[in-house]
Amino acid sequence: DADVTQTPRNRITKTGKRIMLECSQTKGHDRMYWYRQDPGLGLRLIYYSFDVKDINKGEISDGYSVSRQAQAKFSLSLESAIPNQTALYFCATSERGLTGYTFGSGTRLTVV
Amino acid sequence: QQQVKQSPQSLIVQKGGISIINCAYENTAFDYFPWYQQFPGKGPALLIAIRPDVSEKKEGRFTISFNKSAKQFSLHIMDSQPGDSATYFCAASTDSGAGSYQLTFGKGTKLSVIP
Numbered sequence A: 001d002a003d004v005t006q007t008p009r010n011r012i013t014k015t016g017k018r019i020m021l022e023c024s025q026t027k028g029h030d031r032m033y034w035y036r037q038d039p040g041l042g043l044r045l046i047y048y049s050f051d052v053k054d055i056n057k058g059e060i061s062d063g064y065s066v067s068r069q070a071q072a073k074f075s076l077s078l079e080s081a082i083p084n085q086t087a088l089y090f091c092a093t094s095e096r097g098l099t100g101y102t103f104g105s106g107t108r109l110t111v112v
Numbered sequence B: 001q002q003q004v005k006q007s008p009q010s011l012i013v014q015k016g017g018i019s020i021i022n023c024a025y026e027n028t029a030f031d032y033f034p035w036y037q038q039f040p041g042k043g044p045a046l047l048i049a050i051r052p053d054v055s056e057k058k059e060g061r062f063t064i065s066f067n068k069s070a071k072q073f074s075l076h077i078m079d080s081q082p083g084d085s086a087t088y089f090c091a092a093s094t095d096s097g098a099g100s101y102q103l104t105f106g107k108g109t110k111l112s113v114i115p
Helices: none
Strands: A004-007 A010-013 A019-025 A031-038 A042-051 A054-057 A064-070 A073-078 A087-094 A107-111 B004-007 B010-014 B019-025 B033-038 B045-050 B056-059 B062-067 B072-077 B086-092 B095-097 B109-114
Touching (some): A004 A087, A019 A087, A019 A107, A031 A073, A042 A073, B010 B019, B045 B062, B045 B072, B072 B086
Antiparallel strands (some): A087 A107, B033 B045
């Protein structure tokens, strides 16, 4: 099984719908992150969490919310999806300190 | 505000050649510089990383060169192979306290190694 699992892998939704992307990890890491990837724009940080009681906004948090249900679970919600939220979304985890991230395989979201 | 600028956006290299990807940063507080490799349909994976107390780090065919005064760092892939074809991201971070940090990524370079 993957260390960082994202569900669903692909999703098509309609404008205005609420959608939740889920992430679970078996790494035992405290830190979890949600990134968005768009062609030519790289990876941009949406939200991050340093532990269950800690949630922080990233560079592009407008239109998104998150929930850290447990150390191993971090979900991203789009309250009212819009077409420009069509993108590839990645969850990542890390240990404390300056170490690498472990990324999930991503969720490709299309808002029509 | 883009804190890490990456170039080129795309790169085509012949098999056996050297691939070079460059990044420049603005925030002098950055003290960790990783490179990630991403294959289609997969998440980015850590390739190699460097701290500013050294000017070069080599792992197999992959080398990071770091120039602190110029605020630049680069990835060199020696003897490039078709299997190296992927998108490469540079990144930078600083310890924001409590032993935690967030990575700022460059926009990525799509590398194609042709036979």
